[in-house]
Structure formats: C-alpha cells, structure tokens
Amino acid sequence: MPGYELMGVEERESLNEIFETSNGVLFPHGFDALRNGRFRVREFEKAFSDKFSCKHTQAVTSGTVAQLVAMVAMGIKQGDEVITQAHTFVATVESILAIGAVPVIVDVDDTYNIDPIALENAITSKTKLIVPVHMLGNPASMDKILEIGKKYRIPVLEDGCEALGATYKGQNVGTLGDVGVFSLDFAKTITTGEGGLVITNNSYYYKIAKEFHDHGHESNPDFPRGRDTRSIVGMNYRMSEMQGAVGMAQLKKLDFIISKNREHKSFLKSNMDKSKIAFRNITDVEGDLGDTLIFNFENASLANQFLELYIASGYGTKNIPDAIDWHFSGKWNHMFANVTSYRDTWKTQWSKTAELLARSIAIPIYVKTIKEELEKHLDVINSIMAKI
Template identity: 45%
Template sequence: MPGFEWLGKEETKAVNEVMQRGVLFRYEFADQRQGVYMVRRFEEEFAAYTGASHALAVTSGSAALKVALAAMGVGYGDEVITQGFTFVATWEAILDCGAKPVFCEVDESLCLDPEDLKKKITDKTRCIVPVHMMGAQARINEIMDIAKQAGIPVLEDTAQAAGCTLKGKHVGTFGAMGTFSFDSVKTLTCGEGGMVISNDPELYQNASEYHDHGHDHKPVGRGNEGRRFMGMNFRMMELQGALGVTQLAKLDKMVATQRANKAALKEALARVPGVSFRYLPDEAGDSATFLAWFHETPEAATRFAGLLAEEGVPAIPWGKNTWHAYPHWEHLHAGASLAKSGWPFDRPEGRAEYDADALPQTDAILSRCLSWQIMLGWDEARLKHMTEVINRVAAAM
C-alpha cells in the first residue's frame, strides 16, 4: 500500500527543483518561482485523474475533512452520520466543527450499512459521511439514493482509497465532496497532505477560501480584500505538491501492483475452510490496499491470527484495533477533552455521550475479520512464502 516504497529519483528531482527555486509557499512570488506552482499543478492533475471539476490540496486528510465540512456549512446543532469503522480523524473533524457524529453500523463491505443509515437520519442530520475503508468502495450508490430522498448531502471520506473506482467512476466523485489523505502510509504519499474534490464550484470556492484565512484566490492570487468569512490555515506547501505530482504519475501502476499481489494471496486464502471475504461492490475497481477476510467465529479468527504471527506474517485483527474500531475509542466514550468546559462533549443542550456497546453488528463483524496491508515491494519469493504459510496454518486449524 504505501507509496513510500516507490519513492525514488523522480521525487528527489522534483523536491530539489522546488528547493532551487527557493519558494516553499504555494501562493505568490511569481518571479522567484519562475512561474512554477507545484501545488496548483497537483490539484489540476488530481482533478483530471479523478474526473472532478475542482481539487484543493491541504495539509492532511484530517484537514481535508474539516475544510469540506466547513465548506458545506456544518456546525453546532448539526448531526453528521458516519460509520463505526473508520480512522478516528473522521469523527474528530465532525466534533471539531461543533457538530455531533452519529455512528452507523458497517456490514460485510466493511463500510457504512445503508439499512442502518435509514434508521439514523433525523431532522438534525446535515451531512452523511461514508468511508471507503481499506481501499474498496462503500455501497455508495445505495447511500446516495437514501441521501437524495432525505435531501442530505454526502461527503465521501476517501482517505484510504485513491485510485479506487466503481464501474469506472472514481470514488470521491459521487457525493457533493470527497476527501483524500496522502500521509506516510497511503498509496499516494506526500509524507503528509490531503485533497478535497468537488464538482460544485460554490463548495469549492468555500473550501478554497476557508483553507487560507478567508482569502478568495480569484483568479489565482491571494490577499484580496472583501473576505466573506473567517477561515484557518490548512495550506499545502510546494514540497508536498512536488511529491504529489510525482507520485500521482505512479498511482495507476501502484494500484495494478497491489491488485496482483492481493489476488495471489486471496487465491490461497480461498482454499482455507471457513474463510470468506468482504463484499466488494466492484472488485475490478478495488485499489487493493488491503486483503480482508472473515472467519466463522471470533475464536477461529484469533487462532488463525496467532498462527500467522508465529510464522512471521501477522495479520491485523480489526476486532482489537484501537485506531479504527468504535468499541475501542476510549477517549470518545469517555468524552475526553482538553477544554475546561468539556467542549465538544459538554454542550448547552446536554452532554454528547457514546456507548461503547452501541454498534453490536460492527463489533461482531470486526471480531471475525483479519487483514493484511498489501505492500508494493512484495516479490514472487515473498508471495510464495506467504502462500506456504497460509497452507501450513490452514492445516493446523
């Protein structure tokens, strides 16, 4: 999965050229930078790659979520529905906007369950945030239908799924906005960084202004007067933009490599009694950053994981994961905050409370789920060794 495996002379050259120009800031200094704007170029090329009309580069995937939610007008008094299997940044951004996250179950797609979504919508629901977890598609068409009927916009958290498509259409382009992460373990990496995409020019303009203290950037400048609203600083710098341009050129080959490596291991796992795989709305469009599978019981998953670890090829037991699984977000359940007022959990209308046992379906699914992160650097020898391990572990079960 991580693009850092393929960092090479192309990235070094691109970064060195930025350093030689001496401008790290994404705006201004036209003469000194010789008319070269790497962040702007990254945005233009990423928009073209995904098929979006607009793209805005920011400092991280977490920042992308915050900027997109702000652009959509999400704030205090609003509820935002998301899923109970995601990285903590999804709900942190919601809380940071002043809104309340409302958590949905996931199904065996390991993404938001449309049936539970229907139950969670209220008159306070301002936005729905499905997450394309682990490189594969959520049931986004079903989610979009439900959202359209309710008149609620969708923001796609596509942090882990750059290069993923559904029937040829890039995820992140189905909803009103989509967000991506380019941190150190993502397929396309800038070390840190993120992107917001949209086909809505008004939402894009809101995001563009908000991410840079309210400056309007019309047409491409900065510092114009007449700011419409306050913002913050979530600007990407030129070094990240240079890395992004270079890595984007490799993304299709990265995804193809991940798909080949995943297919080899999936074929071996498919022969293991009691193993089944996550539901993929479009297997051909999966970016293949992870191979996830289920055992019939939590006990079987735990035993299989233990045997894999003994063989030196440990799998991720999602039922015990503290970064992505709702039952283990102890700081959310405790309502822990640095604010002396208790914000954003303590509110004028009452405390926002989150019960660790509130998503039994998600807990049950994750307790049977294991996965491997698919690496770009695996060669035939590595894949053969992992296949042999699968065979030995299966025989020992």
C-alpha cells in the same frame, strides 16, 4: 500498498527542482519573480483533477483537515447531525466533533463499510450530512447511499482516505458524492508525507473550501495578496510546495501501484485455503483498490488462533486487529464524554460491528513484493489454516 514503497529518485528530483529553478520558494502563493512562474501545489491540484475527472481539487495539510474543510464548505454547523460508520479511522469522528457537529455512528455490514439500512434508520430532522467511508480500499455501497441521500435531500461527503484510486462502477471513489476527501499521509496509496485533498464538481463548495483553508483569502485578481479581499473567517491549512512537488511525482505512479496491488491480492485470494473463512464482500471487484485482503472466521477464537500463528511466522496485519483501537468507535471512550447519546452506551452500541471485527483478519498487500515472497506468504497462510 502505499506510495512510500516507491519513494525515490523522482520525488527527490522534484524537490531539488524547487531550489534549482524556483529559488527555494516553498510557499504556495506569491513570490512570483523568485519562483519563475512555478506553483507546484496548483500544478498538483490540476493534475489530480484531470486524473480523477473532477472540476475542482483543493490541497490541504491532511485528510483529517480535508474533511473539516469540506464540512465547512458544505455548511455544516454546530449541532447538526452527521452520520458515519463505526468502522473508520478516528479522524472521521474527530472532524465532526471539531466543527461542533454531532456524530451519529452506525454499524457496518459485510462490506466493512456503512450499512445502508442502518444509515437510513438513523436519519432525523437534524441530519445534515452523510459520510460513508471507503474502508481499506473497498468502495462503499454508493448506489444505495446516494439513493438515500437523494430521498432525504441530504448531501454525501465521501471519505476516500483509505481508498484513493479505487473505483465504483467505473467512476472514481470521491467523485460520486457531492464532495470527496483523501489522505496523503505516509501509509496511503500515494503520499506527500502528510497532506490531504478535497475534490468536488460543485463550484460553490470549492470556493468556500479554497477561501477557508487560506485564512479567508479570496485570491482576488484585482488586488495584491497583502490587500486581498475576504468575506469569511478562515484557517491556515495550506499545503507547501515541497508536498506539491512530491505529490506530482507520486501521482504518476498511481496506476502502477493499483495494478500491483490488484495482481498480488488476486494471487493470494485465489490460492488461499477457503474452507474456514469468508472474504469481505467487495462491492465492485474491478474497482477494488486491492491494497488489503480481509477475511473472517466463524468465531473470534479461530481468528485469534490464526493471528497467533501468523505473527509467530513473522507477518503482521493491517488495522484489523493490530490497530483496531484507532479504527472502531467502540474503543473511543475518550470521545464520548460530551456526546450525550453515546456517553453510557459506547461499550455496547455497535455490537454488530464489534462481533464482525473480532473474528476478522486484514492482511496488507505490498507493491514491491516479488513472486517468491508471495508464494512463501501463501504457503504460510495455508499451513496455518490447516492447523486451526
């Protein structure tokens, strides 16, 4: 599942090198003589762009900030409506609120991602952005989403925070829409501890993102940094050289992580007792990240019976249902006091999504699991299925 499983020698050597060859310069700008020409955050950004076949990558401090920076770059302002989905991490909606925009949250379908029909029905004259979230490694239905965006001339910002490395019809998640964002926190596919990335092929969006995340610095080559030019108000969301160094080491492990995810998920999914369950609809089987196996029962009672026995056997779930409070908008009453449309309806607004999640189980897939452990896990799952 996450890059932290493989955190080790390579990451430590990358960090040590900052002190051995760059005199411990941790700031991503300046100090040229001390750092001996190494700019590790910039190196990480270039390596990521090359790996993902996109023109521009901007590293920032978190996936949450990545979305905020992306929305600023895309011109989203206070009062604009931004459509996203009910099953996502809380940060997706937090970012919308932080910018002063209005979250318009719609149900998911059997992909556990945004329902394109619900998306189109929610569009109004105030809709300025669509944010599909590729939840738990499964790409959203991007063909339909992009078609809707084009039809109404609304840009698409892909939230790929939980799907870094997944592809959709041969194209990297995050590169299909106008902008993509990723998280590099400690539970993600690759990690820098904390961190995020904004990727785009749009040079104007990149220009604004680059300036906004760095106090408005234009990085004008005609001036030293202390006299740098600026034209917009910015913030400080800069990634440090330590994160850049770790990111470079982790990026080299990405293909191995994805390969193992898919191998282990395939083994469990192919051999599970399927008589009482339905698997999540995967939009692109070859492109699925493979870090999560999601299935659902006919009703919540069966799901709860499975869960009780599964936990008693020493296993845990991933977000569904163990952290559902942070991944379903129907739990976020603290957010909606100032969102008029949901102030009185948040408990029932997303009943379709609530019903699906209530009868679902998400199982994490780990990179370092050995064959014997996988076989034992499978035996536990199938024995529970036989009991309920």
